[in-house]
Amino acid sequence: MGLDAAMPSSFLDVVAAEFYAYTRFYKNNRAMMIAAFIWPYLMVLILLGLGYLFGSLSQYAARMGVRNPVFFIVSASTVAMSSTFIIDEVANYTLYNRWNGTLPYILLTPMRLPKQLLAASIPSTLVSPAISVTSALPVAIYFEGLRGAIIIAALYTVIVLGMVPLAGLSVLIAGLVLTVREETNIANSITPFLLLVSGVFYPVTILPKALQLIAVAVPVKYVVDIARAIASTGTFSHEVFLAVYVLTLMAFAYNSLVAPLLGAIEERVKRYAPF
Amino acid sequence: MHRAIEARGLVKRYVTWERRGLFRRRRRSVEALRGVSFSTRWGEVFGLLGPNGAGKTTTVKILSTLLLPDEGGARVAGYDVVSEAVMVRDSIGVVLSVERGFFWKLTGRENLRYFGMLRGLRGGELEERVSRVLRLVGLEELGAADKLYEEYSLGMKARLALARALLHDPRVLILDEPTLGLDPVSARRIRELVVRLAHEEQRAVLITTHNMFEAEMICDRVAIIDEGVIKAIGSPEELKAKIAHSVPIVIRFRGDRGPGEAEKALRAGLEVLGLSVKPVEDGYVARILVRSGEDEEVLARAIAVLAKLGFSIRSVEVSKPSLEDVFVALTTREKSGA
Numbered sequence: 306m307g308l309d310a311a312m313p314s315s316f317l318d319v320v321a322a323e324f325y326a327y328t329r330f331y332k333n334n335r336a337m338m339i340a341a342f343i344w345p346y347l348m349v350l351i352l353l354g355l356g357y358l359f360g361s362l363s364q365y366a367a368r369m370g371v372r373n374p375v376f377f378i379v380s381a382s383t384v385a386m387s388s389t390f391i392i393d394e395v396a397n398y399t400l401y402n403r404w405n406g407t408l409p410y411i412l413l414t415p416m417r418l419p420k421q422l423l424a425a426s427i428p429s430t431l432v433s434p435a436i437s438v439t440s441a442l443p444v445a446i447y448f449e450g451l452r453g454a455i456i457i458a459a460l461y462t463v464i465v466l467g468m469v470p471l472a473g474l475s476v477l478i479a480g481l482v483l484t485v486r487e488e489t490n491i492a493n494s495i496t497p498f499l500l501l502v503s504g505v506f507y508p509v510t511i512l513p514k515a516l517q518l519i520a521v522a523v524p525v526k527y528v529v530d531i532a533r534a535i536a537s538t539g540t541f542s543h544e545v546f547l548a549v550y551v552l553t554l555m556a557f558a559y560n561s562l563v564a565p566l567l568g569a570i571e572e573r574v575k576r577y578a579p580f
Numbered sequence: 581m582h583r584a585i586e587a588r589g590l591v592k593r594y595v596t597w598e599r600r601g602l603f604r605r606r607r608r609s610v611e612a613l614r615g616v617s618f619s620t621r622w623g624e625v626f627g628l629l630g631p632n633g634a635g636k637t638t639t640v641k642i643l644s645t646l647l648l649p650d651e652g653g654a655r656v657a658g659y660d661v662v663s664e665a666v667m668v669r670d671s672i673g674v675v676l677s678v679e680r681g682f683f684w685k686l687t688g689r690e691n692l693r694y695f696g697m698l699r700g701l702r703g704g705e706l707e708e709r710v711s712r713v714l715r716l717v718g719l720e721e722l723g724a725a726d727k728l729y730e731e732y733s734l735g736m737k738a739r740l741a742l743a744r745a746l747l748h749d750p751r752v753l754i755l756d757e758p759t760l761g762l763d764p765v766s767a768r769r770i771r772e773l774v775v776r777l778a779h780e781e782q783r784a785v786l787i788t789t790h791n792m793f794e795a796e797m798i799c800d801r802v803a804i805i806d807e808g809v810i811k812a813i814g815s816p817e818e819l820k821a822k823i824a825h826s827v828p829i830v831i832r833f834r835g836d837r838g839p840g841e842a843e844k845a846l847r848a849g850l851e852v853l854g855l856s857v858k859p860v861e862d863g864y865v866a867r868i869l870v871r872s873g874e875d876e877e878v879l880a881r882a883i884a885v886l887a888k889l890g891f892s893i894r895s896v897e898v899s900k901p902s903l904e905d906v907f908v909a910l911t912t913r914e915k916s917g918a
Contacts, residue, residue, distance in 0.1 A: 314700045318698060321702070334685055405684075415669040
C-alpha cells in the first residue's frame with residue numbers, strides 16, 4: 306500500500322514545537338539544567354582519578370600527544386558524547402514518548418514519520434551539545450584564554466557536523482527500536498560501541514585491527530580527531546580540514562544509503578503500531 | 581455528501597510470540613479485527629461498544645492512521661486512511677488514553693501550545709485557540725491551565741486530552757474511552773461536551789466505551805463489537821427492540837468465591853439468552869437475560885445455584901431491557917455456541 310505525499314505540517318513547525326517543549330522543560334526543571342552543565346566536570350574528575358592511578362597528567366599528555374590533557378579530556382569527551390547524541394536522541398525520543406504516552410499524538414502530526422522524527426530531534430541535538438560545550442567554556446578560557454573560547458565555538462560546529470552523517474541512521478534505528486523486541490538494549494549498545502571505536506579516551510591505534518577498520522567508517526572518530534588536533538596544536542591544521550572533508554562526504558554517502566530504507570521502516574512502524 | 585467515517589471489511593492480525601522453553605518460541609497470529617464494517621454520519625455521536633480486547637482500540641488506531649489494516653479499508657472525512665493519511669490526520673482530533681499522553685513537566689497550557697505548534701499553529705492564532713479550548717473544557721475555570729501536568733487529577737487530564745483533540749478544530753473526533761476512571765462530575769462534563777460538539781457543531785464523534793449506561797445516554801447510534809466482529813448496529817432503542825421478547829433479571833449477591841465461579845455455575849445450571857457476572861463495590865451483580873414468561877423459573881433456579889455455592893443474595897430485580905442486556909445477549913450467544 307502506498308503512503309501519502311501531502312504535508313500540511315512543515316518541518317519547521319515540528320522543529321519549533323520541539324524547541325518550545327525543550328526550553329519549557331528546562332525552565333520548569335532548573336535542577337536538570339544545572340546537572341547538564343556539571344556532567345562534563347564529573348566526567349573529568351573520574352578520568353583524572355583513573356589517570357592518576359596509572360601515572361601523572363604529563364605522562365597522560367605525552368601518551369595522547371596533546372598539549373593540555375585536562376582541556377583535551379573535557380573537549381574530547383564533550384565532542385564524542387555529543388556526536389553520538391543524535392542516535393541516542395532520536396531512538397530515545399521515540400522510546401521516551403512511547404513510555405510517556407505522547408508518541409501516538411506526536412505521530413498524528415500531519416507529516417511523514419521519518420521527516421518528523423528527524424525534525425523532532427533537531428532541537429535537542431543542537432541544544433544539548435550547546436549546553437555541553439558551554440559548560441566546558443570555563444575550562445577552555447582558564448587554560449587557553451580567548452583562544453579557548455574560539456576553539457570551543459569551533460568544536461560545537463564540528464559536533465553538529467559530526468551528527469549529520471548519523472542523521473539517517475538515527476531515524477532508521479528509531480524505527481527499529483519501536484518494532485523489535487529488546488528495544489532499549491539495541492539503543493543502549495550502539496553509542497558505547499561508537500565511543501569505543503572513536504578514539505576518544507585512547508588512540509584508535511591500540512584497538513584490534515578489525516575495530517580499527519570499523520573506526521575508519523565511524524564519523525565520531527573524525528570528530529574526535531579534530532578535537533585532538535585542535536587540543537594538541539591549538540591551531541586549525543590541515544588535519545582538521547581533511548577530517549571535515551571526510552565528514553561531509555560521509556554525510557552525503559550515509560544518508561543516501563539509508564534514505565531508501567526509511568519508507569519501509571515507516572510502513573513497518575504503522576504495520577505493528579507499537580504504542 | 582460522504583459519510584464522516586466509513587470502515588469496510590477491516591481485518592487486522594497481530595503476531596505474538598509464545599515462549600516455549602529457554603530459546604524456543606512459537607509464532608501465533610491473533611486476529612484482532614475480522615471484517616469490521618460500519619459508517620457514521622455528520623452531527624452524530626456513534627458508539628463502538630465492546631468488552632476489553634474486543635477490537636475497539638485497534639479500530640480506532642486504524643481510523644486514526646496510526647495502524648495499517650491487513651485487509652479492507654476506511655475513509656475518514658472523505659480521505660483514505662492509508663493513501664491519504666496526512667489529510668485524515670488534519671481532519672481528526674483523537675483521544676487515546678486520558679491517563680497519559682502529555683509532558684509531565686509542562687503545564688496544561690504549555691502542552692497544548694506544543695501540540696498546536698506541531699500542527700502548524702503559531703502566534704496569536706495559537707494563543708487564541710489554546711485559551712478557547714481550555715475554557716471550553718473548563719480547565720480555565722478550575723484554575724488548572726497553568727499548573728504542571730504532573731499535578732493534574734485524572735479528571736483534569738481527561739479534559740486536557742479533549743482540549744488537545746479540539747485544538748485544530750477537527751471535523752471528526754475519535755475518542756477511545758474518554759471517561760474511563762473519571763469521577764461522575766468530570767465524566768458528565770465530558771459527555772455533555774461530546775454531545776454538544778456533535779449536535780450543535782455538526783462534528784462527527786466516534787466514541788468507544790464498555791460503559792453501556794454512558795453509551796445509552798449519549799450515543800445516537802452504536803455498534804456492538806466483540807472478538808473483532810460487529811455484532812449489531814443501530815440506535816440504542818432499535819437494539820433494545822431486538823430483545824423486546826426478553827426479560828433481564830439482575831441479582832446482587834456476595835460471598836467468598838469469585839465471580840468466575842458464579843458465572844460458570846450459572847451457565848451450567850440455566851438456559852438463558854444472555855449472562856454476565858461482574859464485581860461491584862459490595863459484591864457481585866449477575867445480569868441474566870431470559871425469554872418472557874420464563875423469568876420466575878430461571879430466577880428460582882439461579883438463586884438455588886448461587887446459594888449452593890455459598891453466596892448470599894442481597895437483592896433481585898426484574899427490569900426493562902437496557903443496552904447492556906443487548907450486549908450481554910449478543911456476546912453470550914456466540915460464547916455459548918447458540
